[in-house]
Amino acid sequence: MVDDDELAPLVANDPSLDQQVCQEGSCECRAGCHGVDARLPGLRLTDEQFQFLCDPHVPILPCGTLRTYGRRTSKKERTIEHVDTLVIGGGAMGSATAWALARAGREVVLAERFTPGHANGASHGEFRNFNVAYAEPDYVAMLVEARRLWGELEDESGEKLLDLVGLVNHGEGPDARFDAVHAQLEGAGIASEFLAPEAAHDRWPGMRFDTRVLFSPESGRVRADDSVVALQRAAQGHGADIRHETRAVAIRLLTDDLAEVELERDGVVETIRARSVVVTAGAWTEKLLGGLIPLPRLIVTQEQPAHFAVSDPALVSTWPSFNHLRDRGRDDYWYSDVYGMLTPTEGVKVGWHGTGLEIDPDARTFESEPVQLAALRRYAAEWLPGVDPDAFVEISCTYTSTDTTDFVLDRVGPVTIGAGFSGHGFKFTPTVGRILADLAMGRSRPAARFSLGS
Template identity: 50%
Template sequence: MSDEILDVAVVGAGAMGAATAWHLARAGRSVTVLEQFEPGHVRGASHGASRNFNVAYTEPEYLAWLRDARALWRDLESEAGVPLLETTGIVTHGAGRDLAAATEAIAAGGFDAELLDASAASTRWPGLRFAGPVLHTPGAGRLDADSSVAAFLAGAAASGARVQWRTAVSEVEVHGDDDVRFTVTDAEGRRRVRARRLVCTAGAWTAKTLATVRGVRLPALRVTQEQPAHFRPRDPASVWPGFNHHPDPADPVTSWFRAPVYGMLTPGQGVKAGWHAAGPEVDPDLRSFLADPALTSALVRYAHEWLPGVDATAFREVTCTYTSTVDARFVLDRVGPVVVGAGFSGHGFKFTPVVGRMLAALASR
């Protein structure tokens, strides 16, 4: 057993772990972040240059979180001195969503929202095809994911947090209300470490990391490999909002979709589009990192039919993981000295600074 007793150990330096460390360190807590891979790795869910800051939610709770998240993203930008959240607007369309009801809920939740007809939307955004009403949220936008994670970690370090890379955590055991012990494996070998609090933000590795902890009952967490692609825009100067397209199973025009579609322009890389939560279930330690050909073919068809502003034959795919709960609700909980943040279900990134604040509060009790 190591003689050192850590105050708060954060397992995982992705978005949620980085944000948790940022909040804790700024509040004066002693924080050690333990990440099993190297900086900027591409094995999880937080890498890449773009995420939609989508505000098209109808739940008041999520809309309240989004209001707070917007302010916290701006705080982080100011601290880091780099742009992170760009207001591009997002359009949501498709008969699989009640857009009129969503427009009312979003406006009631404090965000601008307007409902356009297909003709007006097509005139404004010719790179996209619309076949019905379009919900436009002009205050929504795009987050730079890589820069955001780096900014959280840099801010945490500036406030005294330590970040240890290539440091794996296993064999977690609770020995008391302020006593959690675990094995750390790094370049120096294996050793047991003790902490007063452990925050697990290990993404696809959450279930594995907490497998030995008695009393922690996680909901089912399904890990999938997803595969968005960046398509080359026909006009590099064209303006693109973010977009979400919800199919209707009863409509033959969209019934063939593998899932809802999301997308946005990623500067320097192209127009990103992907199926939401359509990928195969995987073990995060045994991923192939190879795209599923059937999903690729369907995505290319989607680009041909619905994205006239891109060359559907010119694209580059990337892979990532989703860790999803059955109802897509997040796991934010504490059992004894162990705090869990998991199950962000492919829509958590926009909430990152708020989730980090919640996890930090749980760890500070």
């Protein structure tokens, strides 16, 4: 690609050329708007340079615009960069995709709009649940792969990311759904066992149980913030270019294997052309791809879990993570199922699942909804004797979910989409990254469950 530096020697410095008007529909117009007058006597352009100037896909100032082009265009005004793959969104899934692509030897740029460690999306915080209790074979297979890939990332980064303290699921209701989960896990070689409520309480006195409990010792929690850092560092170790505070403002599809993306950083807009673009933008997915890709409905909500202080360390020192399923026959203060985990430096994290108000991610208040918060405190008082329901710190995060709660993992032309992970996606992070990387490289087709056509 010919860039401004190569064209600079060709630019005339004659002041009489200032303030000329580009005439629409001519190559001379396009050349002029690039800072070069193709009509100048004696100007000689190579075929490559002339083709570049007349390329209809090259973004330039509109014809009919006054332009002083007796000098070359500043790089602060416009630059064009070519890369193999651009990943938009540097949370967990985008970082995992960059790692997988870089490991495969691909040139990859990862653009993240916020600073490292920000709290504006869905990947921040000390821990996420690592829950293996799925009855669907698709998800169980992904979990088996994720466990292996988490181990590879730990080996590569030197960081301990998985804490396999176990996880309990209880409160299943009348449909005995945990039997199907237990059967799937057994078939996949993942250990799990049923405990009577009394036995579970004796083992974990900081929790209360009124139904049988499905305990999976190979579950637990994953370090969220540390995982994103480890993924990005590992990707960089394989040659990935990580760019923070770099916001994607527009995506254009040029051909089936070429896209153009405008990135803004510090008020400067840069254009990147990529053979493949992966969008893992979380709550901003619809804003970037709406009208361009036929997306399913993506519901963006602001969730408000809380960290509750531990009332007696002896009661929670060996706590597993937990999911408490709502009894659908009860009509009381419960908003949804409840999830939680011990976060050693912050207390016990407890939250409703997917019950927050729908929001615009660019207009968040980060303020809690008081009725839901009061209900969460009531839950803690009734079901978690190991915490103090009056001593808590609110948390705010976004969820981006589909109506089915299944992920979106698909490709349309040069754009690969990863979306809808909130509430149960973090544990799958390295598997999702591998799947999105394979889609971006054309190595696989989307699974039916996660395709845009499902």
